[in-house]
């Protein structure tokens with residue numbers, strides 16, 4: 001049982017059952033170093049002291065093992081308890097434990113921690129002044145507590161069939177007397193495999209969703225009729241057998257095994273009961289698939305070990321779900337044995353104390369984004385932009401070029417481009433301090449681009465240079481031919497192809513385990529991180545650093561690119577090209593075109609992005625001549641719209657070149673976010689800067705300075 005490896009950190013998980021409790025001493029990898037069972041007599045089950053003594057006794061036994069065998073691991077990480085009922089993890093309360101007759105909240109954490117434990121140790125060995133209660137012995141004043149079904153699911157996700165991590169959304173159901181359950185998801189990169197707790201830690205009681213009504217509904221312990229667990233738990237199989245004429249005295253409710261054996265031997269009532277049971281199980285699981293779209297449902301408990309259960313079950317579920325989810329959810333048998341609730345309780349301790357600093361359950365239970373009020377305040381701080389710089393060489397011609405001929409252009413312009421670089425210039429011209437983390441080729445274009453950015457005051461200390469002389473390491477270049485209204489672009493990604501910016505090039509600490517709280521130099525003083533999705537490895541590293549440092553992330557999404565969806569998981573603000581949601585939807589549907597065609601309402605497309613960008617506070621869609629709109633999370637569909645900004649009088653109402661309009665919009669948005677402006681003001685500012693930029697040639701030609709802004713917008717930034 002005990003492992004020979006030496007752990008560095010240990011936690012205790014306890015499963016509190018009706019007849020015994022089991023404590024396990026476990027490390028982060030799920031290796032169990034000691035177990036201890038303590039019996040709970042049925043007669044004493046209702047006594048709080050009995051329960052507290054059983055729990056603290058079991059905890060004390062495995063603690064002694066840690067003290068004797070792994071003294072370097074003291075003090076332990078903490079103690080978690082899996083409780084067969086309803087709990088309040090924040091207060092450490094057992095709110096409702098009908099198995100023990102506890103119908104009122106009981107302070108289980110205090111009850112256990114205040115329990116004296118020295119009674120069980122060998123008195124002779126106990127040094128003088130040794131602590132007498134568990135609280136002192138363990139050096140903790142809190143117990144991590146969850147419902148036992150939730151703990152079992154955590155164990156299954158991290159150490160059972162879900163251990164590979166391939167199932168990002170996984171539901172677990174234990175088919176016993178009732179049905180325990182939990183939904184596990186990845187609310188953030190830091191909290192992979194976490195419980196979906198709901199608003200009061202009560203999410204996951206799948207057993208009590210009502211499945212049947214009328215005469216065919218069985219009565220439930222909860223007071224309702226037709227609950228899923230009455231029909232589809234192990235006891236539910238027996239109920240079906242009885243309802244179809246099986247004699248009550250032959251099979252008790254906890255003996256589903258006998259009905260399974262009768263079914264296998266072909267007894268008609270048992271065969272019919274099995275069929276009815278399977279139909280109810282499939283119907284309830286189909287509801288689960290419709291509600292949560294999990295990629296796997298794991299079944300635990302004794303009945304889950306019946307191979308016949310899985311015959312055609314996935315197809316039966318699919319028959320009752322929407323086409324989109326069909327074939328996407330696997331039904332799997334639990335891989336763990338009886339101690340999984342204890343293991344899950346120990347894992348809970350690690351997950352809720354990660355990094356040594358104690359997170360409160362409230363913090364871990366609320367994956368919602370931070371409130372919008374904490375926008376970069378006060379107007380200070382640097383805008384750090386990570387992404388593309390490129391050279392745009394444009395020629396205006398009277399007729400399209402013809403192969404193997406030479407023609408003369410009307411005029412030409414060679415200037416800097418690239419989304420992140422353009423946005424950086426837009427923000428810098430509005431007096432925002434801007435740092436651009438990017439990469440140029442070791443060629444003359446690289447030098448030109450650097451010089452141009454420096455003239456606009458962009459900080460290039462973290463601009464890297466590609467390998468000299470290597471092929472495919474040129475500065476990215478766009479050759480643009482403009483003929484009347486037609487623009488023809490040939491883009492050479494250059495160094496992006498084989499020598500993209502890597503985290504180590506701007507962040508020497510990237511490979512090392514960073515000190516806690518240490519902000520890398522390139523991010524120091526940042527108010528906002530702005531990303532265009534290019535240089536994906538660098539962008540993802542930057543985003544993770546920003547998240548760790550509490551710096552919000554603005555993401556520009558134009559078209560689906562490798563790595564972009566990773567960034568979408570982390571972005572706080574998203575500015576999207578109008579056709580990006582549709583491109584994304586098609587890319588996700590495998591370019592099959594999907595069903596139903598494009599969104600007619602851009603607000604609906606923006607809502608879709610809010611769903612796929614789980615941390616985003618708002619999503620803004622730029623609509624060209626139609627202006628822009630944004631939807632905010634938690635605003636119940638409120639849409640903020642701004643019309644396109646009228647062109648300045650000097651432009652005589654003429655759009656000259658729309659190149660870089662979207663980037664100008666992003667840069668102005670960054671400048672507005674940095675000043676903590678309200679969303680409608682940000683949108684007006686960004687629309688104005690984007691429109692003004694269209695009045696001159698080149699990606700950055702018309703980007704206004706602060707002094708060139710209309711007075712009302714200038715006042716916003718100068719306030």
Ligand SMILES: [Zn+2]
Pocket residue numbers: 207208220221222223224227
């Ligand atoms: Zn019920």
